[in-house]
Each structure stands twice: as structure tokens, then as C-alpha cells.
Amino acid sequence: MAEPLRVIEICAGAGGQALGLEKAGFEHELAVELDENAVNTLRHNRPHWKVVKGDVADPAVWDPEDYAPGPGRAPIDLLAGGVPCPPFTIAGKQLGATDERDLFAWAVEQVKIVQPRALLLENVRGLSMPRFAGYRQHVLDKLADFGYAAEWRLLHASDFGVPQLRPRFVLVAMKPEDFVHFHWPAPTGEAPTVGEALLPLISANGWRGAEEWAKKANDIAPTIVGGSKKHGGADLGPTRAKRAWAELGVDALGVANDVPGPDDVFPVGPKLTCEMVARIQGWDGEEFKWTFTGKKTSSYRQIGNAFPPPVAKALGVAIVAALNRTAARREFDPVIEHDPIYRALRETGDFMTAAQIARKAKEDLSDPEIDRRISLLSRDFEIIKETRQSGLAYKLGAFRAFTGQADHKRHEYFRDRETLSKIS
Template structure:
């Protein structure tokens, strides 16, 4: 008899990833979420789940050691989550490890405590950029130390049947024998447009312009932006996104309460309701049915900050096939170096000059370019510099990210801003 595959989901939000993983065959052992409104939505839809509300890094909310494999306790099959995005967002300061909200590195460390068979973490596209090459390399190195093989991949939601681009940067890790069976999900060729997706909802109140509107909205949507508690009411994103929405005949300056009435006329187009936004995120009335609780602005943020359920399902099915050994085994190439300069400094206990770094890495770079790249590293790692006659020499110091330290500045930040943290 095959045992159920069990998942612990951290930073679960309102349930986008949770629903997709459930449909892929995972049973939720636990879901942890900070936001009260999102927790209420989770409990409304899955009252039988064990759901913990609070800071996931607080051991009184969730104690990872309680799930470490033991003679009377089999391993958790999957540790998953969508940890906070602001540290890596292109729209923000990209502080990375220096951002008090960063939980990515902490989540990676929990893999060595919980020891799940697989790890799934997702974040914004910004984490895939050169700015975070050293951070990504640190993650791969740590997972290697814990006995996992891992890969990063940038996925677009539109490749999995969701009518918006929504790029997400995904990390998958497994023990090598299981990872040999892992294949990234194959993109679908059948992606509905915004018009096709929303026509039934736009026509709900008999709006005469619905058919013509759907013909105009003949493309996928820009990425839905959920925003945070620090900002005002709900709308569909920054200026560039609003222009893209306008091309589709959508007024992105806010969210509507109802679908258009019979004779409504718009200069740009109608606004979307929260239900419409949820359809753009991949929820529907058939395969991915879900109800959101709370007021409109809260609903919109829950929906807009979610991981699209169809993408989570596609990833979940790929993970299930790997863990069950039903996917074809293949030889995998070693993970490429994200940042050879970081790797070189990390492997050297002393100081290294630019010339030594270039020789060790094989990179043909000038000393100023080496210094520029190390300057990027210094945003996530302590960099110790020593002046020599031949120029600067560098030594890699501590990783700045929160990984569970009792004295980390994250604790003070959270105590002071818990009502504003999304």
C-alpha cells in the first residue's frame, strides 16, 4: 500500500500553492502563515488541515525539530513555501540578505532540520538576476552540504495554462537518487487569453459590450501585483502594468465590486472584480475552486500575492513522479556555478587579490570589474578588505541573512512592524 505524501508548507498565503500541491497528491501535515486574513481563507476552505498562524521562524508557532525523522516518525516528503518577495523584487531595493524580511536562507536551513525528501521554494524573478548570483550559489552549496541535489528554474505561469505571464523563480531540491527522476514540468500549448477567461464573468449582468471586450482582450495579462499592507487600496500594479492592462481594455485603477451592468460604457474598459482577478491567477469553478474570506482589499491582496494553483500542481506532479520513481531516470549535469568569484573566496581561508581570483576562476576580468562584482557580494556577505602594494585583497566573511540567529535584527523589525508585514 502506498503511503500518502505529506507536505509542510511555510508562508502558505491564502492557498494557491496549497491547492495545487493537494491536487498533485500531497496531504498537508501543516500549513503556516502570518497574515490573519489569509489564515481565515485557508481555514474556510480546508477546516480539517492543521494551520498555524504566526511568524514561521518562531519556534512557538512552528518547531521544525518536531518533524525531524525518527524511528517512529517517517520523513516529511516535501517542505514547500513562497517566502517573502520584497528582498529580491525588482520594484524594491533588492537588499537580499540585508533585508529584515528575508526568509529564503532560513527556509533552506530548515531542510537540514526537517530533512524532507524534497524542497520546493519559489520567489520573484528578481532572485534570478546577476545581483543575487552569490546568494544563489550559497543556497546550492548549503543544500549540497545537507546531502541534496538542487536546481533553479525561471517559470512563467502562462506556460501552464494561466492567462498571465507571472514569472516565478523556483528552487527544487531532493536527495540525489530521487532527483535523478525529476523533470521540470513541460509547458502547455493551450493558454487562454484574458478575454476567453473572463467573458462569462464580464457578461454575468448582461453587459452588451462583453463580446466585443473579450475580442479586444486577446492576450495574456501582465503580472498581477498583490501589494502590501503598507500601501493603499487594491489596483492592478505600477504604471507600466496599467498601460498593458489598458491595451486589453481593462481599467487597472482599482478593483470593482460587481461585473458591468447592461448598458455600461467605459472610456478605457471595465475594472476587474476580485473574482476575475482570481481567474487570472488560475483559480476557477471547476478544477481549482476556492473561496476568499474578508473584505475586498484583503481579498485582492490574498489573490495577487499567491502562487498560481495550476503551476503548483504541475510542479507537484513532477515532484511526485520523482519521489515515486515513476519518471524516467536520467543523468543530470552538475549544477552550474552561479558565482565563481563567491565559490573561490568561499574555498579560500585567506585573502585573495584580483589577480589570484582571476587565476583561480579562469575569468578574464579587469581589477575594477572584480571589485564591482565583490561589491555586489558585499550586500549579502561580509567582505573583509586588505590594502596591499599590488592593490586590494579580499576575504569572504559571514553571510548576512537571517538563518535563525537569536541576535539577528529581524527580531526587532518583526516586533515593531508585525501589523504591516504581509
């Protein structure tokens, strides 16, 4: 039997990605997580793992240098994580690099130190939007500077047997000689409906309406939302999601303590228990068996903020096949462009007029369109402008994101213990 590959997982949450990677053949060398309840869940389920609680970017919590390859120390096989989503979520302000919680750029910088054989980072669909084209290009170019080939892909949990929408934007990177063996996992088939997935659980106390309810719950669920510590108790999402749940016969205004009794009647339908929400998230109680510790609201948030284990397993299996080179070679173009304007400015390193940018980017763009896209870039990068006789000229300045700077505003944000306790 092959030796398990070693993984370091940052922002590990309550273990959705961790469990999926374990099922794919990875052994955790280290898991780092900020939330105490999630840490307790990880330690409860895998007491032999080294689980560290604290801000993953604090060198006092863990030092990436300790895991860099050296004499008698082989490189870590995988650096993985689900870094905070609020900087990119469509429902939020999409502050990106200027959000103090953003750790995506910092995580990419750790690749230079740890030098893992592979990198896996996942986040919300919002990161795939045009708003973050420059941010994505920066990440790809940075990884290329470190000697890695990388690619982004939007994956849908429902393609991997998980009965909910849950699109996730995933980044995978490896050395080019391994990456040519990496294939994005293919869909595994149609996901069960909410009714099919939950019927065994919702009928456990003999509810007479269970079969009829399951027939009505004949579609996959909207995306489970874990919610924020800044707000109230657990519920199943914003207004639009609640309407979608109601159409499935589910009361989304909270989470139930118990499954329905034999004669229970509901105006809309029953509320789901945490166990049911976990089933919707991909913990099936068999292959992906897991126990969540803590009170109901905490458990719900741990579940709702997790990466579905079946999706993590599928990605892990694909990464293992690439690292072991058991998968066929593929054609891969390492020059991937998400934002040719960012790339033109970065490669030139000097002031460029709109006309020069258009020529360099090889796109037929009007001055207003270039200015609009420069405006998007300016939310994540400093853009220096200079008025010339031929018109306005632009130069790419510093990346605004936290990458480990000692003087970054993130440190002040995280020094506030009250704020720290509310970080989601």
C-alpha cells in the same frame, strides 16, 4: 490508490501553492502563515488541515524539530513555501540578505533539521538576476552540504494555462538519488487570453458589450500585483501595468464590487472583480475551486500575492514522479555555478587577490570587473579587504541573512506589533 505524500508549507499565503500541491497528490501536515486574512481563507477551504498563524521563524509558532525524522516517524516528503518577495523584487530596493523580511536563507537552513525528501521554494524573477548570483550560489552550496542536489529554474505561468505573464523563480532540491528522476514540468500549451478567460464572468449580468470587449482583450494579462499593506487599496499594478491593462480594455485603477450591468459604458473598460482576478491567477472555478474570505481589498491581496495553482500542481506532479521514481533517469551535473567568484572565495577560505580569484574562477576578469562583482557580493556577505604589496586582497566573511541567529536585527523588527501588522 497511492497514499498522499506529506507536505509542510511555510508562508502558505491564501492557498495557491497549497491547492496545486494537493491536486498533485500531497496532503498538508502543516501550513504556517503570518497574515490573519490568508489564514482564515486556508481554514475556510480546508478545515481539516493544521493551519498555524504567526511568524514562521518563531519557534513558539512551530518547531521544525517536531517534524524531523525519528523513531516511528518517517521524513516529511516535501518542505514547500513562497517566502517573502520584497527582498528580491526588481521594483524594490533589492536589499536581499539585509532585508528583515528575507526568509529564503532561513528556509534553506530548516532542511538540515526537517530533512524532507524534497524542497520547493518559489520567489520573484528578481532573485534570478546577477545581483543575487552569490546568494543563489550560497543556497546551492548550503544544500549540497546538507546532502541535497538542487537546481533553480525560471517558470512562466502562461506556459501552464494561466492567462498572465507572472514569471516565478523556483528552487527544487532532493537527495541526489531522487533528483536524477526529477524533470522540470514541460509547458502545457498556450494560455487563454484575458477575454477568453473572463467572458463567462464579465457577461454574467447580461452586459451587452461583453463580446466586443473580449475581442479587444486578446492577450494574456500583465503580472497581477497583490500590493503592500503599507499603501492604499487594491489596484492592478504600477503605471506600466496599468497601461498594459488599458490596452486590454481593463480599468486597472481599482477592483470592482460587481460585474457590469446590461447597459454599462466605460471610458477605458470595466474594472475586474476579485473573482475575475482569481481567474487570471489560475483559480478556474472547476479543478482549482477556492473561496477567499475577508473584505475586497484583503481578498484581492490574497489573490494577487499567490502562486498560481496550475503551476504549483505541475511542479508537484514532477516532484511526486521523482520521489516515486516513476520518471526516467536524467543526466544531472551537481556542480552548478551561479557565481564562480563567491565559490572561489568560499572554497579558499582566506584572502585572495584579484589575480588569484580570476585563476580560481577560471575566468578572464579585469581587476575592476572583479571589484564590481565583489561589491555586489558585499550586499549579502561581509567582505574583508586587506591591502598587500601585490594589490588588494579579499576574504569572504559572514552571510548577512537571517538564518535563525538569536541576535539578528530581524527580531527587533518583528517585535514591533505595529510593524508586524504591515508586513506584506
